[in-house]
Amino acid sequence: MYLIIRVKLLKLVPPLTSVTDIKDSFAYRIRRHRVGVTRTPRAFAHRRPSRGMEEATHDELAGVVDLFDALTREELEQALVEIAYRRGRDVREDVVADAVAEAVRGYYLVALPAPAVEGVVAAEEALVVGPVAFPMLPAEGEDLPHILDIPDRSVDHAVAAEQVAQRLREEVEGAVDDGNEDRAATLVDVTYDAEAWGSIDLTATRERLLELVD
Numbered sequence: 001m002y003l004i005i006r007v008k009l010l011k012l013v014p015p016l017t018s019v020t021d022i023k024d025s026f027a028y029r030i031r032r033h034r035v036g037v038t039r040t041p042r043a044f045a046h047r048r049p050s051r052g053m054e055e056a057t058h059d060e061l062a063g064v065v066d067l068f069d070a071l072t073r074e075e076l077e078q079a080l081v082e083i084a085y086r087r088g089r090d091v092r093e094d095v096v097a098d099a100v101a102e103a104v105r106g107y108y109l110v111a112l113p114a115p116a117v118e119g120v121v122a123a124e125e126a127l128v129v130g131p132v133a134f135p136m137l138p139a140e141g142e143d144l145p146h147i148l149d150i151p152d153r154s155v156d157h158a159v160a161a162e163q164v165a166q167r168l169r170e171e172v173e174g175a176v177d178d179g180n181e182d183r184a185a186t187l188v189d190v191t192y193d194a195e196a197w198g199s200i201d202l203t204a205t206r207e208r209l210l211e212l213v214d
Helices: 001-013 020-025 027-034 060-066 073-086 091-104 157-178 183-198 203-213
Strands: 109-114 125-129
Touching: 020 027, 060 073, 060 091, 060 125, 060 157, 073 091, 073 125, 091 109, 157 183, 157 203, 183 203
Parallel strands: none
Antiparallel strands: 109 125
16 A cells, blocks of 8 residues: 555656756745745746747746856757757747747846856857746756757856846836836836845836836
């Protein structure tokens, strides 16, 4: 009887297959809850099983970046093409590029100037995991470090947080000037995530948005 119950429990709990999975584990969620992130990520509400990388969620894009700490856009797009190939799928590069751009716009990924990343970056900027993301490694992604020739890199989290804060302040002005209430409401959520993610104070930025939303 004990053996049967144990087998059933093991089927219900998927194994942690990478550092990224560990970050998305129960303990990691508890830590985020304690610092104020209590809402369920928007991507979780409508996640579908991944088939091709054109349908990858933003959290999965973040999961790929998380494996390397930082990737250029070209490297991330190459990684997604590799995953699609391993799944026996074709992928349209323009669609992948659009998905990456959407992830950046949604603050799932953050673009940093190359000098802000420690290590060789053969581009003007590199992408790192953003404040909204809950990195989730897509299927067939665990072998990417063995497939891609990516140099070791590390990111100064304080620099990344300040980059997010600066971008938010600039984007808020555009949303307010345009009277874009939907975008303003989204950015309000991002300010809370960013404060929990980095040691930054976005109270003034959020209040500016709330004047429009309310």
